Amino acid sequence: MRGGKCFESAQTALDGLIEDGMTIAVGGFGLCGIPESLIVALRDTGKKDLTVASNNAGVDGFGLGLLLESRQIRKMLSSYVGENKEFERQYLSGELELEFCPQGTLAERLRAGGAGIAAFFTKTGYGTKIAEGKEVREFDGEHYVMERGLPVDVALVKAQVADKAGNLRFNKTARNFNPLAAMAGRICVAEVEEIVETGAIDPDDVHLPGIFVHRIVHHPTPEKRIEKRTLREGN
Numbered sequence: 001m002r003g004g005k006c007f008e009s010a011q012t013a014l015d016g017l018i019e020d021g022m023t024i025a026v027g028g029f030g031l032c033g034i035p036e037s038l039i040v041a042l043r044d045t046g047k048k049d050l051t052v053a054s055n056n057a058g059v060d061g062f063g064l065g066l067l068l069e070s071r072q073i074r075k076m077l078s079s080y081v082g083e084n085k086e087f088e089r090q091y092l093s094g095e096l097e098l099e100f101c102p103q104g105t106l107a108e109r110l111r112a113g114g115a116g117i118a119a120f121f122t123k124t125g126y127g128t129k130i131a132e133g134k135e136v137r138e139f140d141g142e143h144y145v146m147e148r149g150l151p152v153d154v155a156l157v158k159a160q161v162a163d164k165a166g167n168l169r170f171n172k173t174a175r176n177f178n179p180l181a182a183m184a185g186r187i188c189v190a191e192v193e194e195i196v197e198t199g200a201i202d203p204d205d206v207h208l209p210g211i212f213v214h215r216i217v218h219h220p221t222p223e224k225r226i227e228k229r230t231l232r233e234g235n
Helices: 010-014 036-045 065-069 085-092 103-115 178-184
Strands: 023-026 050-053 073-078 097-100 119-122 136-139 142-148 152-163 185-196 215-218
Touching (some): 036 152, 036 185, 050 103, 065 085, 103 119, 103 178, 152 178, 178 185
Parallel strands (some): 050 073, 073 097, 152 185
Antiparallel strands (some): 119 142, 136 142
């Protein structure tokens, strides 16, 4: 541990945080903006029966796919699961519980969890399996489904730059679910490519205030794997 919020490694950043049965939010969209080293460190804790809220579950052998292979995830709250064959196998065999959550609803559930909002109503999912077992109300002639806010025990996120106070700046679309996941976490650990002195990030460039971030780990050379590489044919 370096002192303050900065930790020497992803492993030390997770020391004492992870327990069996926890609910964990993980930032990212596909493989964009995922906390690569923190996911590996989470796997290495060996903790099991985890509920993980994330847009998707990575791919086979990378990202959250690593935790599926090690059988550490009991339940996924996800919007999309189409790129992971192991996810499909575990779900269809009854080894993995799945709660499908539309992307916008998942984003709002995380935001609400961080803002202390217990529940909200949305049109999304009304009349589908998403709404089964949930309260439905009518407002101004339209039907809305009640969704619960989603506070989590620990959030693992990825940012491009952090200052030593934990203020974060994300890189373009890699911002995706990361700020919302961070807000929802009782404890938030951020993996960043660069750490600068407090005050070096212009206040207008701070995407997530440091009050939401408890621990920081420097990972300057992430793999940043591409899910599907599409190249234009040469002339």
